[in-house]
Amino acid sequence: MSFPIASVALVNSVLFGVYSNTLLALTATSHQERRAQPPSYTNIFIAGCTGGLLQAYCLAPFDLIKVRLQNQTEPRMQIASSMPRYRGPVHCASSILREEGPQGLFRGSWALVLRDTPTLGIYFVTYEGLCRQYTPEGQNPSSATVLVAGGFAGIASWITATPFDVIKSRMQMDGLKGRKYGGMLDCMASSFRQEGIGVFFKGMTLNSARAFPVNAATFLSYEYLLRLWR
Numbered sequence: 021m022s023f024p025i026a027s028v029a030l031v032n033s034v035l036f037g038v039y040s041n042t043l044l045a046l047t048a049t050s051h052q053e054r055r056a057q058p059p060s061y062t063n064i065f066i067a068g069c070t071g072g073l074l075q076a077y078c079l080a081p082f083d084l085i086k087v088r089l090q091n092q093t094e095p096r097m098q099i100a101s102s103m104p105r106y107r108g109p110v111h112c113a114s115s116i117l118r119e120e121g122p123q124g125l126f127r128g129s130w131a132l133v134l135r136d137t138p139t140l141g142i143y144f145v146t147y148e149g150l151c152r153q154y155t156p157e158g159q160n161p162s163s164a165t166v167l168v169a170g171g172f173a174g175i176a177s178w179i180t181a182t183p184f185d186v187i188k189s190r191m192q193m194d195g196l197k198g199r200k201y202g203g204m205l206d207c208m209a210s211s212f213r214q215e216g217i218g219v220f221f222k223g224m225t226l227n228s229a230r231a232f233p234v235n236a237a238t239f240l241s242y243e244y245l246l247r248l249w250r
């Protein structure tokens with residue numbers, strides 16, 4: 021449990037840090053100045069995509085370890101003769117390095133990049149769009165607006181991210197017991213052949229239901245910290 025929590029914290033700090041700094045570089049305005057001179061949606065989209073791209077690529081090994089540990093069904097402690105394959109995050113990383121080589125740690129990273137780059141652009145555009153819609157010009161959004169806009173931004177990003185999320189998770193689990201897929205395209209084609217179009221929407225309802233509270237809280241903390249540090 022501590023590993024997924026730590027990796028979410030790391031992912032969010034890279035994402036929001038890159039997003040804010042890219043927007044600063046594109047618009048040359050601080051967070052406070054942006055209320056009076058709102059950045060264009062194109063700049064917000066570019067900054068969001070940049071944040072998504074960098075967080076996905078840099079943090080791909082953390083996501084892979086999280087997925088492998090979460091999908092491990094053997095018990096954690098030794099019962100009879102069944103030893104868990106991975107005894108924790110460090111053991112998981114070293115086993116992947118030993119058994120699958122350094123590239124093994126980046127398995128599924130293309131699908132992760134394709135999942136996160138456009139969808140994080142959509143994420144920040146949705147958030148900003150909703151905040152602007154419900155906030156009088158030149159003012160900061162209220163906490164209720166931030167919560168609702170953050171929640172819907174999470175839902176919009178997860179609805180669009182789910183097809184690549186399915187492929188990413190399958191690619192990351194591939195390699196555990198031999199290689200089943202020849203690559204990302206092969207994984208997409210064979211999943212589609214065997215399970216039909218519905219395969220690309222597996223988990224969408226659950227992802228979206230989880231996304232509302234998670235991202236409402238994420239954006240509330242982000243806005244609060246920005247106002248605190250200004």
Ligand SMILES: CN(C)C(=N)NCCC[C@H](N)C(=O)O
Pocket residue numbers: 028032135136139140143174177178181231234235
């Ligand atoms: C792949 N997608 C859609 C995203 N990363 N979206 C942004 C939300 C991030 C948040 N930590 C969450 O887990 O919902």
